[in-house]
Every structure is written in structure tokens, then in C-alpha cells.
Amino acid sequence: MVMGTDLRSLATVLTALLVGVAATLVGCATSGGPVAVSDIKTVTGTWQGIVYPYSELDPYRVTLTIRDDGTYDVVSAARQSLGTSRGKGTVEIRDGRLIMEGERGRGVGRVLKDRDGNLMMIVDATLSDNSTLSVHLSPSK
Secondary structure (H helix, E strand, C coil): CCHHHHHHHHHHHHHHHHEEEEHHHHHHCCCCCCEEECCHCCCCEEEEEEEEEEECCCCCEEEEECCCEEEEEEEEEEECCEEEEEEEEEEEEEEEEEEEEEEEEEEEEEEEECCCCCEEEEEEEECCCCCCCCEEEEEEE
């Protein structure tokens, strides 16, 4: 049997969900949206941003350099006490996305454009130890 309190709780959760969906749709409508990448030259260069590991609390800085030949280098500084970590790999364009294969894992990158026309990249990756992370990058100036 459903009690009045349970119905109010359910209504509150549904209201919050609908408000969240509406806010997301408004955000998407005012942003430039996804960019289908067809040529590696669209993303060549240096990108900087933040790594958000799902298994750790502390995000950290990262620099990704993509070259015209489809190779990349990545340098991250997880924590000051751990120093710098480096890696390399390849990028392939598939269905408008970046398929990244590296020494320590693989990921899928999406390129987005904000409402001011600025590019950003979001990479969701799984590392060789099965940990996952998300990286939010912007072109280096």
C-alpha cells in the first residue's frame, strides 16, 4: 500500500527529474552542440584541461597534443607528490568521434562547440586497470 508520504516523495523525485531534464535541454539549445569531426586536422594541436577520475576525489590537470599523423602525447600531473605521468597513442576518426588507443587504455572523444563558437573536447576513457575517467579539454591558446 502506498502512503501519502511515499506519494509526496515520488512526486518530489519526479519534479526534480523533470526540472533537470528541462535545464539540460535549455543548456543544449543555447550551446553550439556537437561537432562531427571528419578530419584529424580539426583537432590537431595542444589541448589542456582537467581529468575527472571516477574512482578518486581529486581531479587533476592534463595536456594532450594531437599531431596530423593521428598520434598523440599526453602529460598529466595527478598530484604534486606523484609527479608527472606521460603517455602516447593514436587517434582515429570514426563516425565523427575520436577513437583513442593508448599505452594505458582507450577512450572515445567528442568535440563540442559552445554558444560563442569555442571548441571543447570530452574524452571518456577506460584504463588498462579497468578504472574509468572523463577528461574535459579546451584548445591551448
